[in-house]
Amino acid sequence: MTGIVLPSETRGFLGQKEPKSGQLSSIVRVDVPRIRQQLPYGLVSDQVYVLLATQRPAQPESLPAPESYIPDLSNGPHFSYAIQWFFFASIAVGAYLVIAWRTARGKQGVLGSASRPPRPA
Secondary structure, X not given: OEEXXXXXXXXXXXXXXXXXXXXXXXXXXXXXXXXXXXXXXXXXXXXXXXXXXXXXXXXXXXXXXOOOOOOOOOOOOHXXXXXXXXXXXXXXXXXXXXXXXXXXXXXXXXXXXXOOOOOOO
16 A cells, blocks of 8 residues: 555634534544544554555455536626626716716705805805
8 A cells, every 4th residue: 555644634714614423424634533433344543544555465346436516607697797787887987977967967965065165146
């Protein structure tokens, strides 16, 4: 058997939590002491594990196949979000143009100038 010896992994500050006891259906990290709780046999060490590269004799075909991950390639809600943000951007551009137009006409602000003297009648 050849492989790489790696230290047991622990949960980081923002890492996913696993239950302290019970059967794990999936493993987030290689936490050797936690995995040992479900094994019917003992382990050589709780501190390290071996990432297997090759093995002689080869493992019989009785092991389960790794679960394949097929990503979702549909558009999902992304198209709706894109339309929403283009709408928000067009409102922002429109508001900017209105403010610039009113300012160019001599008004001070969006609602007009309250400081301009009234016109004589």
